[in-house]
Amino acid sequence: MDKIKKAFINYSFGTTQSKLNQLNEIAKRYAKVKDEVFQKYSSIRGLEFVYYPRKLRDEWIKTKYADKFNLPARLWKLAFEEAFTNIKSKWSNTINKVKLSIYKNNNFSNEEKHYAYYLLKSYKLLYMAITFKKFDLPDKFKELNIDTLKIHKYLKNRLRKHYGKKPKQKTTNSFTLDSGTYDIKFDSKNRLWLGIISLTPRKRLHILLSSNIPPNPGKNIRIVLKDNKIEIHYMLEVEPKIPKTNNIIAVSKRFKEVLVSSNNNSYGIGFNDLIKQESNRITDKNSKRNKLNALVRKYESKGEFIKADLIRENNLGKKKYNHQKAISQNKIKTFIGTAINKFFKEEQPAIVIEENLNFSYPTNISKVTRRYFKIWQKGYIKKRLIETAMLNGVKHETVNPAYISQICHLCGRFGVHKNDKFYCEVHGEMYAGYNASRNILARYFDKEITLFTPFKKVKEILQERLRLSNQDSRHLLKASQSESEMAH
Numbered sequence: 001m002d003k004i005k006k007a008f009i010n011y012s013f014g015t016t017q018s019k020l021n022q023l024n025e026i027a028k029r030y031a032k033v034k035d036e037v038f039q040k041y042s043s044i045r046g047l048e049f050v051y052y053p054r055k056l057r058d059e060w061i062k063t064k065y066a067d068k069f070n071l072p073a074r075l076w077k078l079a080f081e082e083a084f085t086n087i088k089s090k091w092s093n094t095i096n097k098v099k100l101s102i103y104k105n106n107n108f109s110n111e112e113k114h115y116a117y118y119l120l121k122s123y124k125l126l127y128m129a130i131t132f133k134k135f136d137l138p139d140k141f142k143e144l145n146i147d148t149l150k151i152h153k154y155l156k157n158r159l160r161k162h163y164g165k166k167p168k169q170k171t172t173n174s175f176t177l178d179s180g181t182y183d184i185k186f187d188s189k190n191r192l193w194l195g196i197i198s199l200t201p202r203k204r205l206h207i208l209l210s211s212n213i214p215p216n217p218g219k220n221i222r223i224v225l226k227d228n229k230i231e232i233h234y235m236l237e238v239e240p241k242i243p244k245t246n247n248i249i250a251v252s253k254r255f256k257e258v259l260v261s262s263n264n265n266s267y268g269i270g271f272n273d274l275i276k277q278e279s280n281r282i283t284d285k286n287s288k289r290n291k292l293n294a295l296v297r298k299y300e301s302k303g304e305f306i307k308a309d310l311i312r313e314n315n316l317g318k319k320k321y322n323h324q325k326a327i328s329q330n331k332i333k334t335f336i337g338t339a340i341n342k343f344f345k346e347e348q349p350a351i352v353i354e355e356n357l358n359f360s361y362p363t364n365i366s367k368v369t370r371r372y373f374k375i376w377q378k379g380y381i382k383k384r385l386i387e388t389a390m391l392n393g394v395k396h397e398t399v400n401p402a403y404i405s406q407i408c409h410l411c412g413r414f415g416v417h418k419n420d421k422f423y424c425e426v427h428g429e430m431y432a433g434y435n436a437s438r439n440i441l442a443r444y445f446d447k448e449i450t451l452f453t454p455f456k457k458v459k460e461i462l463q464e465r466l467r468l469s470n471q472d473s474r475h476l477l478k479a480s481q482s483e484s485e486m487a488h
Contacts, residue, residue, distance in 0.1 A: 003237040004390045010192075011210040012230035019205050024225055029071045030079045030175035035168065036069075037083035042090070044159070045086045048127040050091055053084040072197055074181050082176055086167060095120050097162040097205040098155065105444075108151075111144045111211050130156035174224040182221065184214045194232060196223070227323065227400060240393040249349040250441035252382055252433050253357065254460050255372065256420050258339035260433030261347055261439040268339025272372075278328050279371045292316055314455070333380060340384050344392050352389055353444045354382070355401035355436075356451060400451050402458035409438035 016415055041049055041056070049056045057080055060066045066076050102108065102116050118141070119129050128135045129152045137148075181197040183204070192212040195204040207230060215221050215234035224231040250262040255275065258268025292315050299308040344352075357378055389396040405417045408424035415424040422432040443449060 001341065005235045006238050006387075006391065008213065008215075008234055010213070010232040010234075012232075013208045015230055016288055017206055017228075017241060019207065020225070020230070023196070023223065023230065024173070024200065026071070026075065027175050027223070027225055028172045029069050030075060031169045031172040033066075033069050033071065033076045033079035034083040034086075037080055038087070038167050038169060041084070042087045044127070044130060044156075046087065047091065047123055047130075050084065050088050051123040053081070053094075059083075070199075071416045072181075072199070072201075074178070074197065075175065078176050078178060078181070082464045083169075088202050090163065090167060091123070094159060094163045095126075098158045101162075112146055115138060115141055115144075115148070116155060119151075119155065126310045128484045130159060159162050173226065176220055176222050178220050179218045186212070214318055223252070226326075238391070240391055242393050243350040244347070245348045245350055247347065247349045248353070248441070248444070249344070249347050250353040250444065252387070252436040252440060253354065253378055254420070254435070255432045258336050258381060259343055260431075260437050261343065261436075262437040263347065264431075264434045264437075265343075265347065266433065267343045268335060271339070274332055274335055275372055275375050278332065278375050279368070282325075282327065282375075283371065285324075289316060289321075308480065332375070332377060333384075334383055334408050337384055340381075340388050344388055344394070350396060351393055351395045352385065353397045353399060353440055354385065355404050355440050356398040357382070357401055364402065397444060398451060399440055399446075400449050400453055400458060401460060402449075402453070402455045404439045404443065405432060405436045406438060407462060409435050409442065412462060414462075414466075419466065 016198060041053075057077065060080070061073075066073070066080075069076050071079075099117065099120060102113055105113075108116070118138075120127050125135060129148075132149075132152060177196065183195040185195065187193060190212055192209045192214060194207045194209055196207065197204045209232065213236070215232075216237055219234060222233040251259045255272045256262055256269070257266045258271050260266050265337045292311055296308045296311050296316070299305070299311070367476065386396050388394075403414070405422070406414055408415050408422070408427055408430075410427050411424065413424055413426060415422055417432055420432050422430050422435045424430070450463055453461075
C-alpha cells in the first residue's frame with residue numbers, strides 16, 4: 001500500500017528573543033512580497049502571467065525590482081511563487097463558477113458554449129479575449145456563425161463578478177522554506193536542530209526543536225510564529241494501517257454530537273453544548289466591544305481624541321481577542337478529533353460513508369442558529385474524517401444528500417424532521433441522526449441515485465418508489481382479503 005501524507009507540527013524549545021525578532025522581521029518582509037504580487041497581478045491584468053509567472057519573476061530580477069524588499073533571493077522567490085499559487089487557485093475556482101453559469105445560460109447555442117469553454121481552458125487566450133485583443137481562432141470555430149464579441153463581453157462580466165475582491169495578505173506571522181533555505185542536524189544528545197536562513201548573508205539561525213522527528217528530505221516546511229513561540233509545519237509520509245474487518249459504516253454529522261453511525265452509536269455527545277458555549281462567548285464579547293466602539297465614535301464626534309485613542313489602545317486590541325478565539329477553536333477541534341478517533345477504534349470500518357454536505361447557510365433561520373452554523377465546523381469534521389480514514393487504510397465515500405434527513409429509512413415515506421427527532425406516520429418517532437445515517441448507508445448501494453443526480457430528480461425517484469410500494473401493498477391486501485373470503 002502506498003504511503004500517505006500526514007500533517008505534523010514541531011515546536012521550538014528555548015529560543016532567544018533576538019532570534020524571534022529576526023524571524024518576525026523575515027515574516028513581515030515575506031508578507032510584503034506576497035501583498036505586492038496580490039495588488040499588482042491578482043486582477044485581470046495578471047491573468048496572462050498565471051500560467052507562467054516565472055517570466056514576471058525573471059523581470060523582477062533583471063530590473064532589481066525585488067531589492068526593495070531587502071529579503072534573501074531564495075525567500076522572496078518563495079513568497080512570489082506562493083502568491084501566484086494562491087492567485088491561480090482563485091482563478092481556477094472562478095472559472096469553474098463561470099463554466100456553470102455558461103451551462104445554465106439558455107441564450108447561448110451549443111457552438112457558442114463550446115467556444116466559451118475553449119477560451120476558459122487557456123489563461124493566455126482568456127486574457128486576450130476579455131481584453132479584446134486579436135488572436136487566431138482554430139478552423140473549427142471560423143466556420144461557425146458565432147458572435148465572439150458577445151461571448152468575450154459575457155466572460156469578462158462573469159469573471160469579474162465571480163472573482164470578487166483581490167486577495168490580501170492579512171497575516172505577517174509565517175513563511176515557507178525550501179530545502180535550500182534550511183537544514184536539519186542532530187546533536188550528540190539526539191536532539192533535532194533546525195538551521196534557518198537569516199537576513200545576514202551566510203549565517204543561519206539555529207533553533208532547537210521539541211521533537212526529534214525530522215521532515216522528509218528535500219520537502220518544504222512552513223514557519224509559523226505564535227505568541228513568542230515557533231511552530232514548524234511539515235508533511236510526513238507514513239504507512240497506512242490495513243482494516244481488520246469488512247464493515248461498511250455510514251455516519252451522519254450532527255449538532256448534538258459529532259457523529260451518529262448506522263449502528264446507532266453516537267460519538268462526541270455534548271458537542272452542541274460546546275458550540276453554544278463558544279457562540280455565547282463570542283456574542284457577549286462582541287457586544288461589549290461594540291459598546292466601546294460606540295463610545296470611541298462619541299468621543300471623536302466631540303473632539304476628545306485622546307480619550308478615543310486610549311480606549312482603542314487599551315480595550316479594543318486584537319491580540320488577546322484572537323488568542324482566546326484560537327484557544328476555543330482548538331478546544332472544539334480537539335473534541336471533534338477525539339470523537340472521530342473513537343468512532344474508528346470502536347466501529348472498525350473498512351468503508352466509511354457520509355453525505356456530501358456542501359451547502360450555504362439558509363436565509364430563513366434565526367441569528368442564533370446562524371451563529372451555531374458558523375461554529376459547527378462541518379468542513380473540519382469532513383477533513384478530519386477523510387484524514388483519519390486514510391491513516392487507517394479505510395475507504396471514504398460520499399453520497400447524494402438530497403432528502404436524506406426527510407425520509408423514513410424503514411418505509412421511504414416523507415416525514416417531519418424537527419430538532420433531533422424524525423416523525424414517520426407509519427413508524428412513529430425515531431432519532432433523526434440514526435435515521436439519516438441509515439439512509440446514507442442505503443444511498444451508497446442505490447444505483448439509481450448517484451452523487452450528481454439533481455435534487456428534483458431524486459425527489460421524483462423517491463415519490464415513484466413510494467407509489468409503487470403503496471400499490472404493491474394494496475395488491476397484497478386485496479389478495480389476502482380474497483383468500484380470507486374463499487376460506488369462509
